[in-house]
Amino acid sequence: MAPYTPPFAFAQPSSIALADTYLQSKSPARGVSRVSLLHHINQHFHHSPGSLETAGGHMAFILTLGMSRPYLLDVTLAVAACHLRHMYQANGSFGDATADTISACRVAEHYQQSLAIRSFNQALAQPFDQEGSDSVLISSMMLNLLSFALDDDDDPSLSWVFTTAPDRLAWFSLSMGLAPLLMNTKEFHDQSVLRHIFDASDDEHQTYHGDGIKPLYKVPPHWLRLCGLDYTSNDPDCIFYEPVRVITELFSTSVGQKSFFLYMAFFGKVGVEFRSLLENDDEAAMWILGYWLGLLCRFDHIWWLSARARRDYRAICIWLDRRKVRRRPGAEGQMWRQLMVDLEGATQQPPDDGIQCLRRPEPMEMYDEID
Secondary structure, three states: OOOOOOOOOOOOOOHHHHHHHHOOOOOOOOOOOHHHHHHHHHHHOOOOOOOOOOHHHOHHHHHHHHOOOHHHHHHHHHHHHHHHHHHHHHHOOOOHHHHHHHHHHHHHHHHHHHHHHHHHHHHHOOOOOHHHHHHHHHHHHHHHHHHHOOOOOOOHHHOHHHOOOOOOOHHHHHHHOHHHHHHHOHHHOOOOOOHHHHHOOOOOOOOOOOOOOOOOOOOOHHHHHHHOOOOOOOOOOOOOHHHHHHHHHHHOOOOOOOOHHHHHHHHHHOOHHHHHHHHOOOHHHHHHHHHHHHHHOOOOOOOOOHHHHHHHHHHHHHHHHHOOHHHOOHHHHHHHHHHHHHHHOOOOOOOOOOOOOOOOOOOOOOOOOOO
């Protein structure tokens, strides 16, 4: 289905109007200027693996709408600064000039993001119309992008998994916040510029959302045991019911531009209780999140996603190995050996279309210790 074209201004804004709009707010000291960030958007917004993707390709709409909604303009500039920083960091040749540029990008990124959050929170308190709904949803998606993108190092030892900082799961909490916002704006979705994203968030069988209880018959038995479930379980309100069901479906889901939104359905299946389990180092919650992050590693072409997915996935694998889960006695140890084989294979591309369930080789004891 073709994206809906809104019945309001959609043309590329004039250079004079843009200049006037951008000059209304000052650029940060020692940061990349707002005009330079706009130039970066114009130069790098296209549909290629390293492009600056936002709102499914409607940058002209975003810039036009952002002229009357400062938070949307500011968060778009923050994403541009983040993308520019990523490009310099990915270049790999660091000198004083490059380091200074990366620092300037980081300053601009945080500055524009802080401006966006301030007025975004005010916008959430106002009644929505079509343009307002699209504006807050696009802004929320961009804020999620910024929170997911790593600032610098993808070393797993630097992951939140190994810290006790109270805000270590702030990125996770922010992504959880999109679900209630989607519910509050549901009446505007049919006429939204984002309708193609909403349509891509489920399949024709309503596997990922839809009404009614979805059975667990595809979930491997050792996954169910980890979650305290079985094949007769029928309570979708159980903390692990929907997350483990969704990651099972994603195992055989192909990787592509449209299927990406199916993978992100995971965030609609976890809530405050799941986050609390992560904060308290619950092994089942950690394994489920780790498996989903491993699945996200399949999207290694998405500039803002791949580094965090890879880092935190590896960190959870290390974290579980340090707890010696494979060496536990009896049935528990056997379960964990199977689980770890599955976890370590999560990054593999999905199998052929004819294979609809998980089939893994028999697990083998791994004796290498991770110091």
